[in-house]
Amino acid sequence: MLRLVRAHRPLLVALFALLALNVQAEDAVRFATNWKAQAAHGGFYQAIADGTYQRYGLKVTLIQGGPQVNNRPLLPAGRIDFLMTGNLLHSFDNVKNGVPTQVVAGMFQKDPQALLAHPGQGYENFAALKNAPVILIAKDGQYSWWQWLKVTHGFRDESLKPYNYNLGSFLANARAVQQGYAVAEPIYVENQGHFKPVVHLLADHGFSTYSTLIEARTQTIVEQPALVQRFVDASIVGWVNYLYGDRRAANALMRADNPEMTEAELESSVALLKAQGIVDSGASLTRGIGTLDPARIRDFYQQMVNAGLYQAGDVDLQRVATEQFVNQGVGLKEKAQLLAR
Numbered sequence: 001m002l003r004l005v006r007a008h009r010p011l012l013v014a015l016f017a018l019l020a021l022n023v024q025a026e027d028a029v030r031f032a033t034n035w036k037a038q039a040a041h042g043g044f045y046q047a048i049a050d051g052t053y054q055r056y057g058l059k060v061t062l063i064q065g066g067p068q069v070n071n072r073p074l075l076p077a078g079r080i081d082f083l084m085t086g087n088l089l090h091s092f093d094n095v096k097n098g099v100p101t102q103v104v105a106g107m108f109q110k111d112p113q114a115l116l117a118h119p120g121q122g123y124e125n126f127a128a129l130k131n132a133p134v135i136l137i138a139k140d141g142q143y144s145w146w147q148w149l150k151v152t153h154g155f156r157d158e159s160l161k162p163y164n165y166n167l168g169s170f171l172a173n174a175r176a177v178q179q180g181y182a183v184a185e186p187i188y189v190e191n192q193g194h195f196k197p198v199v200h201l202l203a204d205h206g207f208s209t210y211s212t213l214i215e216a217r218t219q220t221i222v223e224q225p226a227l228v229q230r231f232v233d234a235s236i237v238g239w240v241n242y243l244y245g246d247r248r249a250a251n252a253l254m255r256a257d258n259p260e261m262t263e264a265e266l267e268s269s270v271a272l273l274k275a276q277g278i279v280d281s282g283a284s285l286t287r288g289i290g291t292l293d294p295a296r297i298r299d300f301y302q303q304m305v306n307a308g309l310y311q312a313g314d315v316d317l318q319r320v321a322t323e324q325f326v327n328q329g330v331g332l333k334e335k336a337q338l339l340a341r
Contacts, residue, residue: 026054027227030080032063032071037258039269040183040212041084042250043107043279043289047238049249056234064257075101075215082216082231087111087209088300088320089144092310095319100218103321105232105290106210107239110203110278113145113211114182116189117198118174126200129177130155136163136170136178145207148307152206167192183272187265201276208300210292211278213321221322232325236289239279240331243270244338280335290326297321 033041044062047053053060063080065071072090075083076099083101085091094101115135117123123132130153137146137160149155161169163178167185170178171193180186182201189197203209214235216228242250251266273279283291298317304310 026057026059027230029053029058029060029082029227029231030063031060031082031084031231032065032074032080033084034065034071034086036064036066036260037254038184038261039254039266039273040108040112040181040278041254042242042247042266042270042273043239044084044235045238045253046242046245046247046250047234049253050238050241050245052238052241053231053234056230058230058234060231062257075217078217081220081227082214085213085215087113087211088213088297089209089304089309091213091215091320092301092304092315094215095315095317096310101215102218102221102319103210103213103292104216104221104228104325105214105235106212106292106321106326107214107235107290108211108278109281109284109291110201110276111207111209111211112182112184112276112278113141113202113207114180114185115177115200115202116170116180116185117177117200119195119198121174123177123198126205127153129200130159132159132175132177134161134169134173134176135159136161136176138163138165138179141179144309145202147309148207148303149202151307152303182276183269183278186272187268206303208296208303210296214290225324229325232290233330236326236331237334239289240335240338243274243279244335286329286332287327288330288332290330292321292323292326294321294323 031044037045048060048062063071071080071083074080091103115129117129122128135155142160146155146160167188170176182199186197186199189195214232221228247270251263254266255261255263280289283293297320301310301315301317305312
């Protein structure tokens with residue numbers, strides 16, 4: 001036995017060196033989301049479940065957000081490596097306030113923020129929504145995109161009522177309109193109210209922000225660009241596999257993290273993600289999921305200036321996002337293969 005080991009010693013040394021290299025190449029990454037596990041996070045869970053992150057040399061720990069959890073301060077504090085944020089308003093605020101973070105990918109081409117209405121009440125036309133006697137909007141929406149709705153589409157504060165994330169008021173009043181996440185609240189309305197609501201995506205009416213953004217610290221971008229690239233690329237592939245491949249393992253991980261979620265709800269949300277073009281539409285069809293366009297970011301910022309949320313010059317738009325990690329067609333080959341099956 002000893003002679004056998006000695007005879008193959010060079011091969012064994014090379015094998016152990018290779019194994020050590022593989023271990024060293026797997027970088028630990030902490031990624032925090034902005035809410036509890038749901039289908040809108042599916043691509044990230046998919047990349048864990050099917051080993052995509054591991055194949056890119058990453059060991060990713062996913063940290064959930066939630067109603068009582070604010071993960072945003074963790075990124076500049078260095079306690080996480082990447083953060084999922086809702087839309088560009090958060091990124092504008094970071095730059096305005098001197099927080100050293102930057103967007104490296106826009107995983108959703110459309111913000112899922114929507115207005116929901118009862119069918120048969122004349123609200124099938126978006127322009128009619130401003131005439132609703134009751135429009136239920138939560139506090140954060142009142143101070144952000146509600147201001148845009150007023151300036152751009154003529155909505156009025158007289159209709160505004162607080163929304164506390166309970167469907168009761170909306171379901172009880174057929175003339176009411178309320179905010180909703182387009183891949184979640186329509187499912188809840190159908191389950192509880194037993195009707196399909198009219199759904200108007202703000203993104204389809206000019207609210208041009210990207211959503212489900214990946215942010216990184218500026219220091220990480222400068223000092224570890226290869227790490228950022230691997231995380232972005234693997235996340236993109238994860239989203240391709242989640243939307244177009246076998247997502248059962250990813251759904252199981254999400255249900256473990258968020259037991260309130262059901263398989264049926266996850267699958268209904270995926271159907272809405274695809275039907276509404278939330279993740280994969282427009283430029284992402286040729287540039288790949290996660291694509292960013294500086295002109296679109298400038299357009300959205302100008303809209304927010306017009307709405308009174310910022311003043312011209314408040315935000316250095318060059319510091320909001322970088323395109324260096326996206327727009328490279330990552331995931332297009334995998335998508336074509338999955339769709340060809």
